[in-house]
Amino acid sequence: MTNRKLRDSALRVGIVGMGWAGETHLKAYQQLPNVDVIAIADPREERLTQLQRTYNIPDVHTHFGPLVERPDLDIVSVCTPNQFHAPISIAALENGKHVLCEKPLARSSAEGEAMVRAAVQAGRVLEVAFNHRQRGDVSVLKQMIDEGQLGHIYHAKASWMRRSGIPGMGGWFTNRELAGGGPLIDLGVHVLDMALYLMDEPEVVAVSAATYAELGPRGRGGRNDARTMDVGPFEVEDLATAFIRLAGGATLLLEASWAVYGRAGDDFGVTLYGSDGGADIEVHNYNWENTLTVYTDIDGKPAVLKPEVPKGTGHSGVIANFVSIIESGDWSAHVGSEGLRRTQIIDACYRSAAEGREIALTDLAKAIAQDTAAD
Numbered sequence: 001m002t003n004r005k006l007r008d009s010a011l012r013v014g015i016v017g018m019g020w021a022g023e024t025h026l027k028a029y030q031q032l033p034n035v036d037v038i039a040i041a042d043p044r045e046e047r048l049t050q051l052q053r054t055y056n057i058p059d060v061h062t063h064f065g066p067l068v069e070r071p072d073l074d075i076v077s078v079c080t081p082n083q084f085h086a087p088i089s090i091a092a093l094e095n096g097k098h099v100l101c102e103k104p105l106a107r108s109s110a111e112g113e114a115m116v117r118a119a120v121q122a123g124r125v126l127e128v129a130f131n132h133r134q135r136g137d138v139s140v141l142k143q144m145i146d147e148g149q150l151g152h153i154y155h156a157k158a159s160w161m162r163r164s165g166i167p168g169m170g171g172w173f174t175n176r177e178l179a180g181g182g183p184l185i186d187l188g189v190h191v192l193d194m195a196l197y198l199m200d201e202p203e204v205v206a207v208s209a210a211t212y213a214e215l216g217p218r219g220r221g222g223r224n225d226a227r228t229m230d231v232g233p234f235e236v237e238d239l240a241t242a243f244i245r246l247a248g249g250a251t252l253l254l255e256a257s258w259a260v261y262g263r264a265g266d267d268f269g270v271t272l273y274g275s276d277g278g279a280d281i282e283v284h285n286y287n288w289e290n291t292l293t294v295y296t297d298i299d300g301k302p303a304v305l306k307p308e309v310p311k312g313t314g315h316s317g318v319i320a321n322f323v324s325i326i327e328s329g330d331w332s333a334h335v336g337s338e339g340l341r342r343t344q345i346i347d348a349c350y351r352s353a354a355e356g357r358e359i360a361l362t363d364l365a366k367a368i369a370q371d372t373a374a375d
Contacts, residue, residue, distance in 0.1 A: 010034055011075055011327075012073050014075070015077040028315045038058045040052070042062070096122060103130055104339070134316075150274030153199050160256045167258070174216065184242075188254055195252055206244075211241075266286065
């Protein structure tokens with residue numbers, strides 16, 4: 001195999017975890033003219049060999065340690081099961097690398113806070129791959145909101161619902177230690193990010209949540225999925241719902257399910273209610289056309305608009321933006337703070353469900369401190 005000639009001026013990338021997400025990152029980096037992917041890591045040697053040949057990657061590693069310690073890397077993408085996001089990201093940051101981590105940032109607030117601290121101390125970029133923010137319908141609606149067309153948004157709904165979509169039944173996704181939770185931390189974090197981004201990052205005051213595991217423990221609601229490991233039974237929720245109070249009195253309803261007796265398919269979206277207009281993004285089975293509807297008044301009469309939207313850029317847009325931030329040299333505002341806020345909200349939701357009460361975000365730090373002291 002002849003390796004691609006590396007350029008002195010290019011940013012050099014290593015990727016840890018070569019499942020679907022890792023390969024998606026790899027392809028997106030290779031689309032950029034100023035980036036070279038020079039190393040990948042995964043415990044599966046056969047998978048490494050396949051990808052090395054397919055994408056002409058110079059070096060492969062079966063463990064993340066040697067990769068993140070390489071002095072010739074500028075960037076590390078972390079695309080592993082959730083349990084490993086924190087240790088790999090922190091190790092990469094401490095070794096002077098910029099880090100792009102797959103969502104969620106971490107399994108818990110404590111892990112996420114440690115990652116952000118490491119980014120600040122290292123003076124490096126830490127970003128989370130929220131690829132659905134790059135959708136065309138989200139971009140068009142965001143512009144309309146920024147122009148004031150919806151007025152003040154006072155209530156929103158965000159959901160991701162699957163009829164039969166438990167990923168890797170019995171695999172790492174359904175293992176609490178590896179994943180940190182079920183559809184709330186897997187799918188809910190995506191639509192939570194979409195809603196908060198569209199609403200211009202309102203402060204979350206408190207959450208009240210409930211979780212259910214009705215289908216997964218009985219072996220129902222699964223799908224064929226190659227991302228599995230033989231790690232045990234179904235240990236997480238298959239449906240979660242939350243009522244989220246925002247600063248200024250606004251509210252957000254969040255719902256996420258891998259498996260529920262409802263409409264067949266894989267549906268997600270966001271609904272916004274504003275003082276001067278409303279909007280729906282409704283996505284069925286990952287479609288992108290005709291997904292955005294805007295409700296407004298024209299000449300004093302109710303009107304419904306269907307703006308034309310582009311397809312969007314997905315992970316390619318995430319990675320292009322990430323590289324652009326690094327090249328700008330202005331890194332202080334990109335230390336994982338947005339990803340941490342999402343993790344804190346998800347953490348509070350799980351605590352609320354477990355304790356059967358509303359959890360104030362101001363009390364979350366106290367609860368984390370108590371947990372740490374107990375350990």
